[in-house]
Amino acid sequence: MLGALTTPGAAPDGTHMDTVELLVHDLDAMTDFYRQAVTLDVLDQSGPTATLGSGDVPSIVLRQGSDLPGPDRHGAGLYHTAIVFEDQARLATALASLARHAGERFQGSADHFVSEAFYFSDPEGNGLEVYRDRPREEWRYGADGGALMGTAPLDPNRYLREWFDPEAAAEPATAAIGHVHLQVGDIPTARRFYEGVVGLDVILAADSALFLSAGGYHHHIGMNTWHSAGAGPRAATLGLGDVRLVVPTRDDVAALSDRLRHGGVETSDDGRTLHFADPWGTVLAVSAEQA
Numbered sequence: 080m081l082g083a084l085t086t087p088g089a090a091p092d093g094t095h096m097d098t099v100e101l102l103v104h105d106l107d108a109m110t111d112f113y114r115q116a117v118t119l120d121v122l123d124q125s126g127p128t129a130t131l132g133s134g135d136v137p138s139i140v141l142r143q144g145s146d147l148p149g150p151d152r153h154g155a156g157l158y159h160t161a162i163v164f165e166d167q168a169r170l171a172t173a174l175a176s177l178a179r180h181a182g183e184r185f186q187g188s189a190d191h192f193v194s195e196a197f198y199f200s201d202p203e204g205n206g207l208e209v210y211r212d213r214p215r216e217e218w219r220y221g222a223d224g225g226a227l228m229g230t231a232p233l234d235p236n237r238y239l240r241e242w243f244d245p246e247a248a249a250e251p252a253t254a255a256i257g258h259v260h261l262q263v264g265d266i267p268t269a270r271r272f273y274e275g276v277v278g279l280d281v282i283l284a285a286d287s288a289l290f291l292s293a294g295g296y297h298h299h300i301g302m303n304t305w306h307s308a309g310a311g312p313r314a315a316t317l318g319l320g321d322v323r324l325v326v327p328t329r330d331d332v333a334a335l336s337d338r339l340r341h342g343g344v345e346t347s348d349d350g351r352t353l354h355f356a357d358p359w360g361t362v363l364a365v366s367a368e369q370a
Contacts, residue, residue: 089278089338092294093327093368096256098130098137099160100320102144103203109141112202116180117162117209118173118252133254138162142320150204150318155262155310155359157319158303159198159206163257170195170211171242172252174235177209188238190231193218193297197235205318210257218297225282226297228290258292258299259322261361262307268358269302276342277335277363299324313360321354321362329367 103109110129113119119131119138127143139160150156164170174197178185186198186206196210219227263269266289273279279291282298287305290298300322304310326332332353339346339355346355352366 088280089334090280090293091327091331094293094299094331095325096258096299097323097325097364097366098132098140099157099256099259099322100140100142101157101160101201101203101205102147102317102320103141104143104145104147104149104317105202106141106143108202112181113139113141116177117207118176119162119254120252133252136255138254138256140320144317144320147315147317150316151310151314152204153306153310154316155264155307155313155361156316157205158260158262158301158305159208160256161196161208161210161258161260162254163194164209164211165253167195167211167238167242168244168247169250169253170197170209171239171244172248173209173254175239175243175248178235178239185235188233188235190233191228191297192231193226193228195233195238197233197238203317206260208260212257212297215295225280226295228283228297258296258301260301260303261319261322261357262310263302263304263357263359264307264310265304266302272342272344272358273300273302276338276344278338310359312358319361321364323352323364323366325366325368327368329369332365332367335365 113131122132123130129141130137132138184199188197194210194212196208199207201207221227269289273291274281281291283290288303290301292299336353344355352364354364356362
């Protein structure tokens with residue numbers, strides 16, 4: 080049972096996503112997908128682990144877990160990993176590459192008012208969003224000050240015709256993890272944990288979905304019960320390994336550790352990274368930017 084601590088807004092403004100770890104069956108095939116189709120670079124590969132990203136910014140860590148069963152698609156865990164690209168041209172480059180190498184994995188697209196997004200799945204069924212943010216001055220805000228998000232049609236073919244530039248496709252990609260969307264068992268418990276204990280701000284809350292962030296971003300972590308209502312603790316499976324976040328300073332890590340302890344959440348801290356699990360066993364790892 081979570082403690083009664085309530086600390087909305089406690090997460091510092093400089094909070095941002097780091098990498099997402101995926102436990103995979105076929106490391107080579109998954110590495111090829113994220114490199115060739117998604118246009119990420121292999122930053123490091125040794126033994127059972129490959130790290131991919133853009134420039135010197137890692138995004139996806141693939142770790143072989145071939146002895147594990149496949150994930151429960153109706154259980155808690157990953158809904159999708161969302162990679163944000165710098166602008167329309169670079170997003171169009173990734174979209175064109177995904178269409179060429181993994182067009183059968185396309186799942187949809189949408190203009191969310193704050194962003195433009197295209198959805199795919201990777202070869203092992205993990206959800207993937209590639210998107211770009213609209214400039215914040217173009218965002219609209221509700222009476223509570225939160226960014227207004229919605230879903231409007233976005234034609235991928237028209238997007239490619241408008242924005243795909245072969246010259247831009249030859250330039251290095253600029254991409255990072257923008258947010259992560261999780262499957263959870265119920266929204267009230269998720270809100271008590273991610274808002275009340277972790278300290279993120281609620282941007283949008285509904286009966287079956289919740290979006291939270293720090294610093295006014297549209298969301299760093301989203302969650303829903305669309306396929307996972309009533310799900311219990313996660314079993315050890317392929318799929319999501321952990322979700323990693325960065326806060327500005329080590330003092331921010333210590334403050335989060337205190338909130339977690341007062342909220343009755345077990346933690347471990349190796350002096351560099353604070354690890355803890357949400358109510359369904361999804362592991363989060365938080366480290367300091369200055370480290």
